[in-house]
Amino acid sequence: MSTVEHIGDPGIERLFVIVGTDYHRFDRLVWWIDEWLEGDPGVGSVLVQHGTSGPSERADSIIDYLRRSELAQEFRDASVVVCQGGPATILQCRANGIVPIVVPREERFDEHVNDHQVDFCERLAGHGDIDLARTKDELFRLLDESVGRGGSRIATDDGHAAIAISNFEDQMVELLGERARSLPADLAEVVPLHASPKPVPVLYVGSVPRSGSTIISDLINEHPHVINIGELVHMWERGLIENNLCGCGEPFSECPFWSEVGERAFGGWSHLSGERMHTLQRRVDRTRFIPALVKPNLSRSVGTSIVQYGSVLTRILRAALEVGDAPVIVDTSKHVSTALLLHQLPEIDLRVLHLVRDPRGVAHSWTKAVKRPEVRGEDRDMDTLHPGRIGLRWLWFNWAFQNMDRLGVRSVTIRYEDFVADPTGTLNDIFAFAGVDELASDLLDGDSPLILGEGHSVAGNPRRLDRKPVKIRADEAWRGDLDPKMRDLVTRVTRPMLGRYRYPKDL
Ligand SMILES: [Zn+2]
Incomplete structure (x- = not known):
């Protein structure tokens, strides 16, 4: 990673990118991050958790899955977090004082079974609980702003995000049954279900x-x-x-x-x-x-x-x-x-x-x-x-x-x-x-x-x-x-x- 900093920008120490553990690939997020990093934006180091998606080739470190303890440490060390629209990740970010930049997975790109991440993230963004990026340009702008600020927006918890997330879980339970309640919470240790599409x-x-x-x-x-x-x-x-x-x-x-x-x-x-x-x-x-x-x-x-x-x-x-x-x-x-x-x-x-x-x-x-x-x-x-x-x-x-x-x-x-x-x-x-x-x-x-x-x-x-x-x-x-x-x-x-x-x- 380049140590070149943009003149006048404080830069950021550590960027942490999380695609989550869903078996659907989320390559789009990794490509966007790599493209942004190619412009030498002034980031100290980058870790990308890529799951089943293709790994980043511009990050300093990549890992497919993190254990729960490792994940907790990474949240503490991160200056900026970019993540998928998974409730558990968002909650963990906010618990660590970070307003995450969230790119929701979309069904039309075969990134999830439906568009619940989009609906959910739009509601959270409406309350300022997350910074939502639906497009590459929005993501780049939010990342550039973080570099200008020297880190993420700071989460001051008014409890709204926690309520929204618990509501979300209730909806998922309605949709998928009781199993859904434990799924997001086990984010870090869920064994990924590998899809085996026809060659x-x-x-x-x-x-x-x-x-x-x-x-x-x-x-x-x-x-x-x-x-x-x-x-x-x-x-x-x-x-x-x-x-x-x-x-x-x-x-x-x-x-x-x-x-x-x-x-x-x-x-x-x-x-x-x-x-x-x-x-x-x-x-x-x-x-x-x-x-x-x-x-x-x-x-x-x-x-x-x-x-x-x-x-x-x-x-x-x-x-x-x-x-x-x-x-x-x-x-x-x-x-x-x-x-x-x-x-x-x-x-x-x-x-x-x-x-x-x-x-x-x-x-x-x-x-x-x-x-x-x-x-x-x-x-x-x-x-x-x-x-x-x-x-x-x-x-x-x-x-x-x-x-x-x-x-x-x-x-x-x-x-x-x-x-x-x-x-x-x-x-x-x-x-x-x-x-x-x-x-x-x-x-x-x-x-x-x-x-x-x-x-x-x-x-x-x-x-x-x-x-x-x-x-x-x-x-x-x-x-x-x-x-x-x-x-x-x-x-x-x-x-x-x-x-x-x-x-x-x-x-
Ligand atoms: Zn043609």
Whole structure:
């Protein structure tokens, strides 16, 4: 934590954040706290009790649950408390002379079974018993005021809060029976009830980009029980920040599918900062963090960021599954690190479709200038890369995806050339692997060109925006067009693994 203090502000010694022990997650509060702390607001130290929510990555200390004795000590030491709208916590704060800043859990974010915390907190706030924050801005303002004041508002007990809390308990007893009376009081030692939601099945396309993944994932998207969301890895930059075009042709912010996903996952994308998520992503989803992704307990800071970032991804994927009303999601991110990250997430049921194409074909595709029509308001091309670098990338990606089953990742390897030779058979193999009906012959319908339906891929190859009829045919242009010197270079670089995928070592 930074010791920088705002000039003129006394700052606060110790901030204590409590999400409580309910089994529902309350990630929203932890994210907001982290975002506020990122502005170096002048706080000595921070403890976050996070329960089942993803832990804070900006706090000095985090703990899932506190024993009652530890909790009492923390209340005595705290200068400011931010908590959920649980009666016992609020009462304890006030008993320690603290007017807590309270963010109530809300049903619409799946943070509680109903909105009793909201009703209850609004009543308390009406009497000045708590400082209520329903939005991020309100929370930030109340925290900034605490920094300016040097601590929380001081609770002078006129007995009102205690009465309100006892009334609240009576209402809960009416609702839930006598059991409810002991629940809030046992706050610190209740054994959390872990919800075990159904895992989200994700079919992840892993390959060197431009190995034919766009056409294959578009075809998979034609299956009525599958929804292709494109390259989730580029969601922040190209979706939230740059507002590029979705696969349906609408800008990200106006796409009905993604708007609904944002609403379900976070109560709207405005609750999430694209820049902050992009920063968080760069802390975990990168090739250099692969050792930590394989063994997250190696590094506490990376481990914490993985949990926090992972909970955001999980929410998005679960919401996409619900909005798309399909039992399987396709993510075409392709990166090795993203696959490993998804594999770490307990609520994701990951299957990797490892796609391989002749590296000389891939290299040729990377030398061509291709426009990116999804970028609005400016002319931008897809990246190009030197064939030698593509060769190295080909080796590394295929080695990594080939060995992922050693980490317990379910995967299948498909050659692009086999798909082109037998689209129906290959697609059915993919469907079977994904656990959906093998409908390829219905979808492909003989030799006639295929008109692809609308999709909502958030980012990816510009071809996904094209609604022209497609005919599946081998892209063999590289054989004539790739500079022979470059072709030989790629062959030399990739030679150790060419035989494994039945590609010729001499051309
Ligand atoms: Zn869309």
